[in-house]
Amino acid sequence: MIEKAPTAHSASSGDPTLDRRYGWAEAAFKEGDAQACVEILDQTLAQAYHFTAAWHLYGLAQEALGHKEEAATAWRQCLTLDPNDHFGARLDLARIGAMAAEDATSENFSGTLFDGYAERFDSHLTQALHYNAPDLMRAALARLCDNAGRPFRFATAFDLGCGTGLMGEAIRDACGFLAGCDVSPRMIERARAKTKGDGSPLYDKLAVAGLTAFLASRPDAGADLVLAADVFVYLGELAPAFAQSARVLSRGGLFAFTVQSHEGEGVVVGADRRFAHAETWLQLRLEAAGFTVLATEAVSTRQDRGAAVPGLLVVVEKR
Incomplete structure (x- = not known):
């Protein structure tokens, strides 16, 4: 239902x-x-x-x-x-x-849905749905940095659709300045309440905003890392988000994200009311935005009724 x-x-x-x-x-x-x-x-x-x-x-x-x-x-x-x-x-x-699925994004619906979900979000996602996107993304980034001989350290990072801060908790120790945004005010309240080991706030900046609008407010080439953990399942057309992510990243900066995937072409909305994106569709739009694809891994970041949901973990570099 x-x-x-x-x-x-x-x-x-x-x-x-x-x-x-x-x-x-x-x-x-x-x-x-x-x-x-x-x-x-x-x-x-x-x-x-x-x-x-x-x-x-x-x-x-x-x-x-x-x-x-x-x-x-x-x-x-x-x-x-x-x-x-x-x-x-x-x-x-x-x-x-x-x-058309690309035209079906509804940020107001997503914001309202997650406002009502905020209090039980962490426990339900990690325990009932076995959500693991933050850990998978951190591991992929660390592996790529190690293989490229570059430090696993980012002066400025943006966490898009940060929710209650699960991605922030996974990546905080590798970031200097960490900012997050989400369309749900209650999710942002939960993220704002989280702290680092020394008691200081987990995030240096938090904003109630759609991810594209948040990126548009950031300066050119000011970030080293952009993250979107299980956020693009709520967006159909991703080209604006890709373009803004490329603009805010410095040359060589990394952009890592997860999506639900499907074997066909383009974008579809599944029975779960989430978007699924085809790999070739993603690659074309990433290349058009000025990215070089470093890694595309088949992953499952959560379960639905006990079955793994097919997805992709993608890491790209700003050219």
């Missing part, structure tokens, strides 16, 4: 009676009765056409019934009512092939 982000936008239609109906529809959907869900929501939406959450649930129920065109219509209505897309309707449209 598709996970919905709990948001203020979904809290109420403004009418307690209609809110109760929405609750019944949601319960029916969760119990596997998509037809009952649709019938309840037909009545609800007839009286509350503005009820964005109901439109999103209506789309999920129609999809479950095999009615993709009706689902797409419902999700487009979500976007009409909520252009900032707090429900991830773009992801759903891309998931069923009704929108």
